[in-house]
Amino acid sequence: MSNEAIVHEAHAAHAIHADDHHHGHEHHEQHFITKYIFSQDHKVIAKQFLITGIIWAIIGALMSVFFRLQLGFPDKTFPIMEKFLGEWAKGGKLDPEFYYALVTMHGTILVFFVLTAGLSGTFANLLIPLQIGARDMASPFMNMLSYWFFFIAGVIMFVSLFIQTGPASGGWTTYPPLSALKEASMGSGLGMDLWLTSMALFVVSSLLGGLNYVSTILNMRTKGMTMTRMPLTIWALFFTAVLGILSFPVLFSGFVLLIFDRSFGTSFYLSEIFIGGKALPNVGGSAILYQHLFWFLGHPEVYIIMLPGMGMASEILSTNSRKPIFGYFAMIISLVGITVLAFLVWAHHMFVTGMSPFLGSIFVLLTLLIAVPSAVKVFNWLTTIWRGNLRFTPAMMFALGFVSLFISGGLTGIFLGNSALDIHLHDTYFVVAHFHIVMGVSAFFGMFAGIYHWYPKMFGRFMNKPLAYIHFFITFIGAYLIFWPMHYEGIAGMPRRYYDYSAWESFKNFGSLNAFISIVVIIVFFGQLIFVFNFFASIWKGRKVTTQNPWGSTTLEWTTPINPGHGNWEGDIPEVHRWAYDYREDGNGNDFIPQTTPLRPGEESH
Amino acid sequence: MSIFITVAITFLVLMIVYQIAQASEYAASLRGTERERQKKTNKTMATLLVLFFLSGLYAIWLCHDTLKGQLMLTSASKEGEAYDSMFLVTIIVTGIVFFITHVLLFWFAFKYKSTDDTKSSYFLAHNNKLELIWTTVPAIVMAVLVAIGLRNWMNITSAAPANAAVIEVIGKQFNWIIRYPGKDNVFGKRNFRDINDATNILGINEKDPASADDIVAQNGEIHMVVGKPIKFIIGSRDVIHDVGLPHFRLKMDAVPGITTTMWFTPTITSAKMKEMTKNPNFVYELSCDQMCGKGHYSMRGTLIVETQEEYDAWLAKQTAYFAPAAVPASPVADSTKKSTEAPVAKN
Numbered sequence: 001m002s003n004e005a006i007v008h009e010a011h012a013a014h015a016i017h018a019d020d021h022h023h024g025h026e027h028h029e030q031h032f033i034t035k036y037i038f039s040q041d042h043k044v045i046a047k048q049f050l051i052t053g054i055i056w057a058i059i060g061a062l063m064s065v066f067f068r069l070q071l072g073f074p075d076k077t078f079p080i081m082e083k084f085l086g087e088w089a090k091g092g093k094l095d096p097e098f099y100y101a102l103v104t105m106h107g108t109i110l111v112f113f114v115l116t117a118g119l120s121g122t123f124a125n126l127l128i129p130l131q132i133g134a135r136d137m138a139s140p141f142m143n144m145l146s147y148w149f150f151f152i153a154g155v156i157m158f159v160s161l162f163i164q165t166g167p168a169s170g171g172w173t174t175y176p177p178l179s180a181l182k183e184a185s186m187g188s189g190l191g192m193d194l195w196l197t198s199m200a201l202f203v204v205s206s207l208l209g210g211l212n213y214v215s216t217i218l219n220m221r222t223k224g225m226t227m228t229r230m231p232l233t234i235w236a237l238f239f240t241a242v243l244g245i246l247s248f249p250v251l252f253s254g255f256v257l258l259i260f261d262r263s264f265g266t267s268f269y270l271s272e273i274f275i276g277g278k279a280l281p282n283v284g285g286s287a288i289l290y291q292h293l294f295w296f297l298g299h300p301e302v303y304i305i306m307l308p309g310m311g312m313a314s315e316i317l318s319t320n321s322r323k324p325i326f327g328y329f330a331m332i333i334s335l336v337g338i339t340v341l342a343f344l345v346w347a348h349h350m351f352v353t354g355m356s357p358f359l360g361s362i363f364v365l366l367t368l369l370i371a372v373p374s375a376v377k378v379f380n381w382l383t384t385i386w387r388g389n390l391r392f393t394p395a396m397m398f399a400l401g402f403v404s405l406f407i408s409g410g411l412t413g414i415f416l417g418n419s420a421l422d423i424h425l426h427d428t429y430f431v432v433a434h435f436h437i438v439m440g441v442s443a444f445f446g447m448f449a450g451i452y453h454w455y456p457k458m459f460g461r462f463m464n465k466p467l468a469y470i471h472f473f474i475t476f477i478g479a480y481l482i483f484w485p486m487h488y489e490g491i492a493g494m495p496r497r498y499y500d501y502s503a504w505e506s507f508k509n510f511g512s513l514n515a516f517i518s519i520v521v522i523i524v525f526f527g528q529l530i531f532v533f534n535f536f537a538s539i540w541k542g543r544k545v546t547t548q549n550p551w552g553s554t555t556l557e558w559t560t561p562i563n564p565g566h567g568n569w570e571g572d573i574p575e576v577h578r579w580a581y582d583y584r585e586d587g588n589g590n591d592f593i594p595q596t597t598p599l600r601p602g603e604e605s606h
Numbered sequence: 607m608s609i610f611i612t613v614a615i616t617f618l619v620l621m622i623v624y625q626i627a628q629a630s631e632y633a634a635s636l637r638g639t640e641r642e643r644q645k646k647t648n649k650t651m652a653t654l655l656v657l658f659f660l661s662g663l664y665a666i667w668l669c670h671d672t673l674k675g676q677l678m679l680t681s682a683s684k685e686g687e688a689y690d691s692m693f694l695v696t697i698i699v700t701g702i703v704f705f706i707t708h709v710l711l712f713w714f715a716f717k718y719k720s721t722d723d724t725k726s727s728y729f730l731a732h733n734n735k736l737e738l739i740w741t742t743v744p745a746i747v748m749a750v751l752v753a754i755g756l757r758n759w760m761n762i763t764s765a766a767p768a769n770a771a772v773i774e775v776i777g778k779q780f781n782w783i784i785r786y787p788g789k790d791n792v793f794g795k796r797n798f799r800d801i802n803d804a805t806n807i808l809g810i811n812e813k814d815p816a817s818a819d820d821i822v823a824q825n826g827e828i829h830m831v832v833g834k835p836i837k838f839i840i841g842s843r844d845v846i847h848d849v850g851l852p853h854f855r856l857k858m859d860a861v862p863g864i865t866t867t868m869w870f871t872p873t874i875t876s877a878k879m880k881e882m883t884k885n886p887n888f889v890y891e892l893s894c895d896q897m898c899g900k901g902h903y904s905m906r907g908t909l910i911v912e913t914q915e916e917y918d919a920w921l922a923k924q925t926a927y928f929a930p931a932a933v934p935a936s937p938v939a940d941s942t943k944k945s946t947e948a949p950v951a952k953n
Contacts, residue, residue, distance in 0.1 A: 083608075083609055084609075096900045096901070096903070097900040100897070100899075100900060100902070169900075170897065171897045175845075175846055175896075175897075177844065177845045177846070177862060178845040178846065178897065178898060178899060181844075181845070184779070184844065184845050184899055185899040185900060186900070270862075270863075271862060271863025271864075272798040272862055272863040273798065273843070273844055273845075273862045273863070274778075274798045274801040274809070274843045274844060275779075275843075275844040275845075277803065279798050279799045279801060283863070284863075285863065286863065286864070287846055287861050287862060287863065287864070288861060288864065321718070321727060322720070322727045323727040323728065323729070323730070324729065324730070324731045326730060326731070326732060326733075327731075327732045327733075327737050328731065328732065329732070330732065330737050330741075352848065352857045352858050352859050353859045353861065353866075354840075354858060354859055354861060354864060354865075354866030354867075357759065357760070357763035360759065360763070361756050361759060361760075364752055364755055364756060364759065365752055365756075368748045368751060368752050369745075369748065371744055371748050372741060372744050372745050372748065375740065375741075375744040376737070376740060376741055376744075378707060379736075379737075379740040380737075382707065382710050382711060382714065383730070383736070385711075385714045385715065385718060386710075386714050386718065386728075386730075387718060387727060387728035387730070388714075388718050388727045388728070389718065389720040389722075389727040390648065390652070390714075390715060390718050390719045390720050391644060391648060391720050392647055392648045392651035392652060392719065397651060397655075400655070400711065400715055403711055404708060404711060407703075407704060407707050407708065407711075408704065411700040411703060411704055412700070414696060414699075414700055414748075414751065415693075415696055415700075418696070418751060418752070418755035419755065419759045420689070420692060420754075420755040420756070420757075420758035420759040420762060421689070421692060421693060421696060421755065423689075423759075423762060423855065423856060423857050424689060424852070424855040424856070424857065426857050426895065427848065427850070427857070427895040427896060428895070464624060464627045464628055464631060465627075465631055465647075466627040466630055466631060467623070467624065467627045469651065473654070473658070476658065477658065480662065480665075481665075484665075484666070484669060485669055485673065488669070488673040488676065488677055491677055491693075492676055492677065492852065493850065493852025493853075493893070494852075495850060495893050495894070495895045497897045497902060497903075498902065498903035499900075499902075499903040500903055500904075501903070503904065503906070504891060504893070504906065505885075505887055505888060505889050505891060506852055506853075506891050506893075509676050510676065513673070529616075529620065530620070530623075533620040533621075533623075533624055534624065537620075537621070537624045541624070541628065543628075543631065543632075581731070583727065583729070584729045591727070606731065
C-alpha cells in the first residue's frame with residue numbers, strides 16, 4: 001500500500017480534515033467508553049498498558065517488602081502484615097507457605113505483567129506508529145484485544161491471591177512435579193490452575209501484540225522511512241516482538257502439557273513419584289522436559305525485557321548528548337546477534353539438572369558469545385556520550401543509570417554462564433543479584449527513562465523535575481545497596497528462596513546484612529511512590545508542554561501536534577528524508593536536523 | 607480503618623510534596639531563562655553523578671572489607687581449589703572491565719556536560735577500526751574464559767575414579783535420606799512402588815541379596831573419608847530437590863525418575879575445619895537448592911569428613927536396614943537423636 005493510500009484511508013476512517021489546525025480533535029464525538037476504555041487508538045492503549053503495569057508494579061513491589069521483612073527480621077513480628085495479608089500472616093509473622101506464594105507472585109508479576117506487558121506493551125504501542133509515521137497499528141482492533149486479554153489475565157492472577165489455598169507457590173518458573181501435584185504444596189491446587197489460565201491468556205495477549213508490532217513496522221512505514229532510517233527504539237521493539245512471537249508458543253505448549261499432567265492423568269513431566277503416602281501411577285515422563293520448554297521462552301524473555309530498554313536508552317542518550325548514536329549499524333547487528341543467540345542459550349539455566357556435560361559445554365560457549373554484542377552496545381553508548389553536549393534531563397539520568405546497571409549485571413552473567421562456576425553459584429543469591437540488576441532494575445531504568453522522555457507526548461505535560469531527580473538517586477543508590485552485597489551472600493553459597501537462614505551454620509552470619517538489605521528495600525519502595533505520585537499528579541497538574549519538540553529531537557513523533565488525536569498527524573503524514581540521528585548543525589543555529597528535513601543539495605544520505 | 611487513614615495521610619503528604627516541588631520549578635523559571643536553568647541543572651547533576659561514583663567506590667571497598675571474612679567458605683575439596691582459582695581469574699577480568707567502563711561513563715558524563723548551548727557536539731557516527739577492536743577483544747577474552755571453564759567442567763563432570771566410595775542421596779519433602787551400600791559395595795535394587803514410610807522408606811527390594819547389608823540413614827548425615835573420592839548417586843522420591851554443597855563448590859539436582867551423579871574428593875576433615883574457622887559448631891552442610899515446597903528452607907543435611915579410622919569405627923556401629931533384629935529401629939533411633947540438631951520442617 002502506498003503512503004498516499006494509507007493517508008487517504010486514515011482520513012476517511014478518522015474524519016480528520018487537513019484544514020483543522022487547532023488540535024487533534026476528531027469531528028465525531030466519541031463516547032467515553034470507546035475513547036478511553038475500548039479504545040483502538042494506539043496511544044490510549046499504550047497508556048492503558050502503562051497504568052496497568054504501574055499498578056501491578058506497586059503490588060509486586062509491596063510483596064517484596066513483605067518477604068524482605070521476613071528475611072531481614074526472621075525473629076520479629078509485624079502486625080501491619082496481618083492487616084494486609086490476614087490469615088497468611090497471623091500475629092504479624094509470615095506463613096512459610098505464603099512466603100513462597102509471595103516470592104512466586106513477585107516474580108510472575110514483575111517479569112510478565114510489568115516488564116513484558118507494561119514495558120513493551122506501552123512503548124511498542126506508543127512509539128511504533130509515531131516514530132515510523134503511521135496513523136495507527138496494522139490492526140487497531142487486535143491491538144485492543146491484546147490489552148484486554150492482558151487485563152483478563154491480570155484479573156485472574158489477582159483473584160488467585162484471595163482464594164483459600166493461596167496463589168501458586170512453586171516459584172515463577174513453576175517446575176513440575178512441585179507445580180503439578182496438589183499434594184506437593186498448597187499453592188499447587190486451585191492457585192496453580194488460575195496461574196496457568198492467567199498465563200495462557202497472557203501468552204495470547206503477547207502474541208496479538210507482537211504480530212501487530214511486526215506487521216506495522218514492516219508494512220506501514222511512511223514514505224522515505226527505510227528500515228535503516230528507523231530509530232533504534234523501533235529496531236529494538238521489532239526484535240522484542242520477534243522474540244516473543246517465536247518463543248511464547250513454546251511456553252504455551254509447556255503449559256498445556258502441564259495442564260494435562262495436572263488434570264487429565266498424563267505423564268509428560270511425571271515419573272516414579274511417591275507423595276502423600278502413596279506411589280503415583282505415572283512413569284516415563286521427564287521433569288526436565290518442562291524446564292527445556294520453559295527456558296526456551298524463559299531466556300528469550302530476558303531479552304524481551306531488556307531490548308526495549310536498550311532501544312530507548314540509545315535514543316535518549318543520543319538525543320540528550322546532541323550527538324548521533326555511535327555505530328548505528330553495529331547497534332542493529334548486535335541486536336540481531338542477541339536475538340539469534342537468545343534462542344540458543346536456554347539450557348544455561350539447567351547446568352545442574354544432570355543433563356549431558358557435553359551439551360552443557362556447547363551452551364557455555366553460546367552463552368558467553370552473547371557477551372560480545374552486549375559489550376559492543378556498551379562501548380557504543382560510551383562513545384555516544386563522549387564529546388557530546390550532555391543535557392541531564394531526568395530521562396538522561398535514567399539512561400546513564402541504565403548503562404551502569406547493564407554493565408554491572410551483565411558482567412556477573414559471565415560467571416553464571418560458565419558452567420564450571422555456575423555449579424557453585426546456581427540458585428544462590430548471586431543469581432538473585434545478577435538478574436535483578438541486569439533485567440530487573442536496568443530494565444526498569446530503561447522504562448523510567450522512556451516514561452520521563454515521552455511523558456510530554458503521552459499527556460502534553462511534563463513530569464515534575466525535582467521529584468524526578470530525587471526518584472532517580474533513591475533508586476540508583478538503593479539498587480546498588482540492595483543487590484551489590486547479595487553477590488557476597490551468593491559467593492558464600494547462600495541458597496535463594498529460603499524462608500529463614502537462622503538454623504544454618506553456614507549462612508546465619510548474614511543476618512545483619514539481610515536486615516540492612518531489607519531496610520533499603522523499604523526506603524526504595526517509598527521512593528518509587530514518589531514516582532507514582534509524580535506520574536499521576538502530572539497528568540492534571542504538570543507543567544504544560546508549549547513547543548512541539550521539547551527535547552530537540554529528530555524523530556517523527558515530535559512533528560505531531562502537542563496533543564495528537566487518533567490518527568496522529570492532522571495533515572499528511574510527513575515524508576522522511578534522512579536517518580534518525582542527524583544531530584549536527586543545520587545552518588540555522590539548531591544542533592539537530594529532523595528526519596523530515598530534505599537533504600541539502602550535495603548532502604549525502606547516511 | 608487505620609490503614610485507610612494511613613493511606614489518606616500518605617496521599618496528602620505526597621500531594622504537599624508535589625505542590626512544593628512544582629512551585630519550586632515555577633519559581634526557578636521566574637529566576638532565569640530555560641537555558642540558564644538547564645545549564646545549572648547540568649552542572650549539579652554531573653557533579654552528583656561523580657559524587658555517586660566516588661562514594662560508590664568507597665562503599666564497594668567498605669562492603670568488601672566488612673564481608674571478606676565471609677566471602678567464601680574455605681574450599682574443602684580438590685575441585686573446590688580449582689574452582690576458586692578460576693573464580694579469581696574471572697573476578698579480575700570482570701573487575702577490570704567494570705572499573706574502566708564506569709570510569710569512562712562517569713568521567714564522560716562530567717566532562718561533556720552541556721554548559722554552552724551554542725557549542726555543537728562532535729559529529730561522530732561510526733569508526734570501523736574502533737568497532738572492530740571492541741568486538742574482537744571481548745571475543746578473545748570470552749574464548750579464554752570458556753577454555754578455562756570447559757577444562758574445569760570436564761574435570762568436574764568426568765567419571766569418578768574406580769576407588770571412589772559410593773553413596774546414595776535421596777531427597778524427599780523435606781529431608782535427605784542417605785544409603786550406604788554396605789560391605790558388598792553394591793546397592794540393592796529399589797522401586798518407588800515399594801516405598802512405605804514406616805518400613806521401607808526407599809522402596810528397597812528386600813529379596814535382592816545386595817540389599818541385605820545396605821545401611822540407610824534418615825537423618826541426612828553423610829560420613830566420608832578425607833582424601834578419598836566419593837561419588838553421590840542422587841535421586842528424589844517426590845519433587846525436584848538439589849544437593850548443594852557450598853564448601854565443596856558443587857551442586858546437582860535430585861530429579862524424580864532420573865538418576866544424577868557427582869563426585870569429589872574432600873580434603874579437610876570436619877575436626878580440622880572447626881579449628882580453622884575457630885567455630886566449634888562448624889559443620890559441612892548440604893542445602894536443598896531447588897525450591898521444593900514450604901519446608902524447602904529447612905531441608906538440611908550434614909557431611910562428616912573424618913579419617914579412615916574414625917570412619918571405620920562409625921561404620922562398625924551401623925546396622926543394616928533389613929537387619930533381622932533391628933527393623934527399622936536402629937536407624938530411626940539414630941535419626942531422632944540427630945534431628946534435634948537439624949531444623950525440622952513444620953509439616
